[in-house]
Amino acid sequence: MTDLIDQLKAQHEDLRLALGLLRRMADQIDFGVEPPAADCALVLSYLLEFTFAVHMPLEAKTVLATVAAHGDGLAVECVGKILRTQSEAKSLLDCLRVMWGLPEGLALGERAAMSATIRALDRILFQCMKIEEDQLFVAALRPPADDLLDWHRESLAASDGRGAECWRQTLQGIADRLS
Numbered sequence: 450m451t452d453l454i455d456q457l458k459a460q461h462e463d464l465r466l467a468l469g470l471l472r473r474m475a476d477q478i479d480f481g482v483e484p485p486a487a488d489c490a491l492v493l494s495y496l497l498e499f500t501f502a503v504h505m506p507l508e509a510k511t512v513l514a515t516v517a518a519h520g521d522g523l524a525v526e527c528v529g530k531i532l533r534t535q536s537e538a539k540s541l542l543d544c545l546r547v548m549w550g551l552p553e554g555l556a557l558g559e560r561a562a563m564s565a566t567i568r569a570l571d572r573i574l575f576q577c578m579k580i581e582e583d584q585l586f587v588a589a590l591r592p593p594a595d596d597l598l599d600w601h602r603e604s605l606a607a608s609d610g611r612g613a614e615c616w617r618q619t620l621q622g623i624a625d626r627l628s
């Protein structure tokens with residue numbers, strides 16, 4: 450079962466890389482520089498198509514479900530906080546995608562809003578990862594192994610579509626272009 454936790458931690462490193470790229474794009478926006486459009490769109494697609502569509506559902510069906518069923522009160526509260534925060538993060542991502550898709554480009558005030566939205570999304574997704582790594586990944590491994598048997602099946606099911614490795618290469622390519 451630690452295999453899945455290792456897999457989720459590796460996905461967090463990819464997410465940290467993606468958020469770092471977005472922060473650099475927010476810096477560019479603040480300095481009045483247009484961030485690279487295709488790369489920005491790719492990072493937003495990564496968040497939508499992998500982080501929110503693959504990583505978070507996999508965590509929900511394995512780690513969060515296990516902690517909700519077997520964890521103590523504090524751990525269960527953390528599960529609720531993660532789910533609420535993920536919902537808030539999804540709203541911020543939806544806002545970013547709308548702003549980025551405006552056909553006429555961003556006006557000055559909208560540029561400031563986009564930068565602020567990126568920084569808010571960055572902050573709360575970092576919070577989510579810290580809570581998961583410090584508390585929930587540990588709590589999820591406490592129940593008897595027999596209660597965790599579905600993890601492997603969920604992990605295999607989540608690997609459909611464009612996988613983590615493909616996205617990792619895409620993100621690294623963007624990082625190389627921005628450096």
Ligand SMILES: [Fe+2]
Pocket residue numbers: 457461504505508577578581
């Ligand atoms: Fe996570």
